[in-house]
Amino acid sequence: MPELPEVETVVRGLRKSLPGRRVVSVRLEKTDFIDDPAALERDLPGKTIADVRRYGKFLLFDLQSPEGAAGNQSAMLVHLGMTGQLILSAPEAPVASHTHVFFGLDDGSELRYRDVRRFGRIAMLANGDREKSLGGLGLDPLEMTATQFAEKLRGRRARIKALLLDQHALRGVGNIYADESLWRARIHPVRLAANLLPQEVQALYRGLQTVLNEAIRLRGSSVSDYVDSEGACGSFQLKHRVYQRHGEKCSRCGSTIRRAIVAGRSSHFCPTCQRAPRKLSSRGKRHAHR
């Protein structure tokens, strides 16, 4: 599933060839994941892609009108959801199943959007819409300081796993990198953010940055459908220590990795390295035997 490192890898790939390219055509198949399909077909052709950027798990295509000047702040927003792919192809290349959008470019190449589950999203953003769509998002985990991170956790009674996944707190972290960074910081996913010790917050900050940077270096984790803009798999899935490794041995202590539902998501952790808290929360339902 595309999270920060996967989206970053796609963006870096697209930046090698898209800036300066003009979109000459848009062809749509299924459109139920597109905010306004008619607007996409009407407004995108003729625009030049000035830049491609990542914002959390979103890709942002900055667009320029041919005339220059007026109405020049438009952009296209893409979220890959769980199975979304953006792949640069030759127009004559075979079309993979579940390919729903074809962007024809002025150099004769084609950018294709493929999404098996269609949990992704595409939207055209006019001048003022950028703030509306992206303004509520939290800190970028690779740009924040340790102090900003600690500040974000302070006083929060939510489980740390839920907070890591909350895009309004941090932008870009998903299930894989939440579990992997918690393992590195030796923090159990049900711990309340406010109860983390300063040195644990520090360890989590470092764990997040280490895991995310290493995952970017290895071009992301290909666990389901993820591939980069050239259709190639990443390899960070080979470095996962807990994610989807339940039943295997912890590489640090040899205990058996467990899986449990936390914050509505399956969570993977080492029960020895990542100690469960005594009390789950103020309305804990555990009897606390022993």
Add this chain to the structure above:
DNA sequence: CTTACGGCCTGGGTGC
């Protein structure tokens, strides 16, 4: 306001 949780979207994989 904060947090928790269930439901919804979809379809590939799994297990019977």
Add this chain to the structure above:
DNA sequence: TGCACCCAGGCCGTAA
């Protein structure tokens, strides 16, 4: 061969 079921990420509505 079929088929019910699980599960994924994000988001939204509801409840406490």
